Amino acid sequence: MHCSLVVWGPIVCAMTYDLFIGDKAFSSWSLRGWLMLERFGLPYRAHLLGLYSGQLPLDLLPLAPARSVPVLKCADGALLTDSLAIAEELATRHPDLGYWPAAPLARARARSMVAEMHAGFGALRQACPMQLFHQWVGYEPSESVQADLERVETLVALARAHTVDGPWLFGAYSLADVFYAPLMARFAGYGLPASPELARYRDLTLADPAFCAWRADGIARRYDPFPYPQPLPTAPWPDPMA
Template sequence: MTYDLFIGDRTFSSWSLRGWLLFEKFDIPFKTTMVGLYSGTMAQDLAPYAPARLVPTIQTPQGDPLQDTLAIAETLAEHHPEAGIWPADPSARVLARWVAAEMHSGFGALRSECPMNLGTGYNDFAVSDGVKADLERIETLWATARAKFGGTSPWLFGKYSAADAFYAPVAARIAGYGLPVSDAAQAYVAAHLSDPAFRRWRAMGLTKSYDFEPYPMDAEKAPWPGPAPLPAQAVDSGKNAENTLCPYSKKEMTHFLQVDGRVFGFCNAFCRDKTVNDPLAWSAFAEIYQS
């Protein structure tokens, strides 16, 4: 039973990230298709799934189209109760739905003034009063959830839940723009940036280059503030490659990378390049690299 997930550009589409995490983090089978969010073809790409017109959109295994991340979360929770998309504790589940819904409908200043960009950080970003107010409210919600249900886990409700998926792009904004939050909030942000699923999403996004910036900012660019990946580079030759098949598809190898003087092969440029961008975010590659 596989879903079809339609997303926008990974580096910039915060709602697509939320939708993807709802599948990736809860081991729900899906296939991903990228639509033309910035190329102008999104309406055409989504026309077969009308009335859907935005990303993320899914098509269920039964053939039903569905748009809107909150609706997707509830549908997946209904169809896959074993996945634990919402907390098991009833009181925790009430609060988790609350904080996710408030993210879904609120924080307009943060979302409009600090668009998600996983390709860079910014120095000396001027934080408006509206963004400060949004951050204060976000910290209140995070602190309440963690105090009541977080325990020693880095996540809001102990186990990773849909609420965390909804706040992953918020964490990216706080980190990328260097926004002022408490140490406790910074620790939660760091948990997102270190999460292998988040790192895989970002690594895939970095395989695509742009001749323009969808959201140009009047601030000095800085390195991305997340964990530094293992340095790797694409190479032409597969001589002395340590593997014989692509670690992901198990197909014949045609593209290669080098890391620490060691060469590994992949079945296509995308598989290679996503690995170059963050090698150890990918468990299938990490297994052969660390063997």
């Protein structure tokens, strides 16, 4: 397996997780898996599997029945082969880390948002694959992509309407923010239209140090050909701090 190994955290202890991820500049589901560990302070080793190497199925053989990334291997041998399964397992194993909002009504909304993200937004995901290198200039959303964008607006506004105690979707950073982070990267990478509230949330996500570290790693690699080309000019990645 051609993995790069990263050991994070001051102490790598018996409960260290092994997280298998794809190319950071492009793998939106991997970003979610990684944020679940990195952002909540859990110790882990990250193993990078090349999405475009042509041998992903071979690399995944030792992790059967996994057929995509991310994959999480727990120290006790439990194997999670889907981002939502990883989220639920980590939330169950670490109930004190605040993966879900504590308040029942907020938790219900957060769970619904995460489930909808995991199962839906097909048009947006298909038309605007995550890429963290630059912004495509002049991208015109189709009607179905526009409908997905409006749905994101609705969900973010609903989350924020009841949130008073912090800048994230439900106040403190939660799994809802994990699952919507790659979507905010798509808003940046394709210059998608956003209301002021959504733009605030997008910029918060893009300025998050964990996201910035992930992106810096991702764009350190060069791709030729570029995996998801668009017939459009590019502008620099928007810097929310500028």
